[in-house]
Amino acid sequence: MRPTVKRNLLLVLAIGITAVYLFPLYWMYITAFKSAAEMFRYPPTFWPVSPESHFVATFVDRQMANYLWNSFAIACGTTATTLVLGTGAAYALAQSKNRATGIAIFAVLVLQALPSSLMVTPLFTAFKSLGLLSSPRLAVVLAQISKTLPFFIVLCRSSFVQVPRDLRDAALVDGATPAGAFFRVVLPLAMNGILVSGILVFLQSFGEYVYARSLILSDEYQTATVGLSTFVGATNTDWIGIMTYSAIYVTPILGIFMLLQRRIVGGLTAGALK
Numbered sequence: 001m002r003p004t005v006k007r008n009l010l011l012v013l014a015i016g017i018t019a020v021y022l023f024p025l026y027w028m029y030i031t032a033f034k035s036a037a038e039m040f041r042y043p044p045t046f047w048p049v050s051p052e053s054h055f056v057a058t059f060v061d062r063q064m065a066n067y068l069w070n071s072f073a074i075a076c077g078t079t080a081t082t083l084v085l086g087t088g089a090a091y092a093l094a095q096s097k098n099r100a101t102g103i104a105i106f107a108v109l110v111l112q113a114l115p116s117s118l119m120v121t122p123l124f125t126a127f128k129s130l131g132l133l134s135s136p137r138l139a140v141v142l143a144q145i146s147k148t149l150p151f152f153i154v155l156c157r158s159s160f161v162q163v164p165r166d167l168r169d170a171a172l173v174d175g176a177t178p179a180g181a182f183f184r185v186v187l188p189l190a191m192n193g194i195l196v197s198g199i200l201v202f203l204q205s206f207g208e209y210v211y212a213r214s215l216i217l218s219d220e221y222q223t224a225t226v227g228l229s230t231f232v233g234a235t236n237t238d239w240i241g242i243m244t245y246s247a248i249y250v251t252p253i254l255g256i257f258m259l260l261q262r263r264i265v266g267g268l269t270a271g272a273l274k
Contacts, residue, residue, distance in 0.1 A: 028250070031243040039239060058244040066220070067227035068249070070137065074212070074223060075205035077141040078148055082201050085145075086152035087194060091182065093153065094160035105154075112150040116210040119146060124214055136216040140223075143211040148201045155200070159193025160186065199260060203253060224249050 031039055033051040058064065093101055093108075123143050124133075132139045163186050171181035187194075209225040216222050228245055231238040 025250075028243050028246055031240070032247045034240070036240055054240055054244040055248060058241055059248060062227060062230065062241070062245060064224065064227065064245065064248060067222060067224040070221055071206050071208075071223040071225070074137055074140050074144070074208070075202050077137065078144045078205040079198055079202040081141065081145055082148045082152045083194070083198050086149050086156060086197075087187075089149075090153045090156035091160050091186065094157050095165075105157075108150040108153050111146070112154065114147075116147060116208075119143070120210055120214045123211070127215065133215065133217065136218065136221040139215045140208070140211050143215060144205050144208055148204060151204070152197050152201050155197040156190070156194055159190040159197075162193075163189045196260075199256070203256070206253065 030046070030048055032054060033048040034045070035050065035052050038045060038049055093104060120143070123146070127133050127139045127142075132142070167185050167189070168181045171185045172178065176184065207225055208223065212223040213226050213229075216226070228242065228249070231241045231245065
């Protein structure tokens, strides 16, 4: 098979797989513009016959502004704390290469593997004993850190490994303190990976559901993902509302990802090749 033909076949295959992957997203957006009658029409329509906008009504009636603000505040708190704690831990693991370091990395990976549904019950009991449930946003931030911190450390460590040790050693020889070498030499070179890891932590925190649903007892502080569940009732489900709400919720996330996709890919592959 000629290289050109093979390349074209691979391109067609890639486009087909991408189309299948993106079809649910496309269906969500077009359903948000359909009427209830058209949404249940068979055979289904792949483009709205008589487009209707439900965005303003959904945003106002469902108090999406409050839900989105709670999600944003919790995601910012989680990301900021994870960046401060995780950067130092990732740097320490990158600088030390021995059996203890391998055990520490394995422990970090085990913490990352634990599902939120398994951790929520002991966390709820502990937070209730400490009185943290009276500060629901803080409780969710602390709970999410238990998931995002291991994730951040694993990703960020590769960025520090990529920085040559000779640069740090040269800074120490020139009279810099270990802290000065870290902040002036190592940290700027690893900043791309740190920022990308922080973005991924923010997106993960912004979409958290289990901890928010379990630890926040007041609707005033609930997040956007929990607000989505209000469309499902005991006797009926507002599918138009679900699709419209989801479209409003997902669009900013997609925009951020599209704007930063190259940096995200570059940060994820940092340290893979040297």
